[in-house]
Amino acid sequence: MKFSKHYLAAFISFVIWGFFSLALKPLKAYASLDILFYRVFLCAVIMAVISLFVRVKVLKENVKTFRQMPSEQRKRVTLLTLAGGILLTANWFFFIYVMNHISVKAASFAYLVCPIMTTVIAYFVLNEKLSKWQWAAVSLSIVSCMLLSFSNVADIAYSLIVALSYAFYLVSQRKNVGMDKFLVLTVQIIFSALILLPFYPQYSEALPTEFSFYALIFVIAVLFTIVPLYMNLYALQSVTSSTMGILLYINPLMNFFIALVYFHEPINSIQITAYSLILLSIVVFNERFIFGRRRAALG
Incomplete structure (x- = not known):
């Protein structure tokens, strides 16, 4: 039951992130910085208030x-x-x-x-073992990414930077134990705010005046930052970094579907094949969890 709760938290967090483009795309006119x-800044204020006044104990x-x-x-x-x-x-x-200056599919x-990357890094750094089914799933993922790279060569550099930064985050936080996860996240976001603060006066644009900007930023801060990141850290108490990495595929699958159906971005047969392989890889990697109850009942 304990594992199921952590696994469910990981699953829900990536489902939430799958809808991120719906809140981010309307802000396309604003600078990424x-x-x-x-x-x-908003995340830091919200989490600091919660930690200092709500979760004092x-x-x-x-x-x-x-x-x-x-x-x-x-x-x-x-350090972690x-x-x-x-x-x-x-x-x-x-x-x-x-997301805003290349394409939703590139993101x-x-x-x-x-x-x-997360699975491989976790295998070497954390010594997380993988079954034959899980290695097969990783192989399917590699094939799908190779297929997609043929039509997105120019975007690979950006994609690798985004991927590496979060892969290392997941692996590093798997080893970060002993403290309350919400408090850890609070410190990380406040530290992030302190990193960005010196750059704000020089690199920020004119202060936005539209209410819609602040409404969307609030939604992004709470629904697409604090909630899923906390669920990620909560899940990492039990779920391996490798499993978290594979569940992360839920995010791009949903992004791809939204890019196709809602934003009407073009699609070809190679992309359809690649994303189908990714969906299959999720099932294969998690076959023990998905079919475990059934096997146990039959046994």
Whole structure:
């Protein structure tokens, strides 16, 4: 039951992110940096208020826990938490830029490469073992990405940067244990805001005046940032980085569907084949979880 809750949290978080383009595309007229600035600043304020005034008891308990940790563990938690803030900042900026200035499909391609990178990095860094079925799923994913790369060669560099930043975030946070996950995320986002703050006066555009801009930024901050990221960190307490990586395919699959149906971006037979292989790879990778109950009942 405990694993199921963590697995469900991971699944729902990626479903939520699948709808991100619906909130982000209407902001296409605004600079990518501006969207990033206001998204991060608003997230930092919201999460700081929650941690300082709503979750005071949790904050005090975690400060006490942190002080009681051995010196090496404190250094590791601090390093992984701050590194996570840097990786999130990089991932958000490049994703927003690719989504609004390249194409929705290019952004989707980044998250097609990301699961493969996450799985491979987790295998070597975290020593996470994979079954033959799971390696078969990874192979299907590689084939699908190769197919898509033929028609998106110019976008590969952007996609790889987006993919690498989030792959390393997932793997690093799998090792970041001992502290409350919401508090860890709060520190990461506040750190991200501090990184961006010196650049705001020089690189921001004129202060937006449209109510729709702030309404969409609020939706992005809460629904597409705080909620799914917390669910990701919660899921990583039990779900392996490899499984998280493969579940990440839910995001680009939904992005691809929305790009096709809602934004009417062009599609060809190679893309249809590639995305079909990706869907199959999700089922194959998670066959033990999907069909486990049935096998147990038959046994």
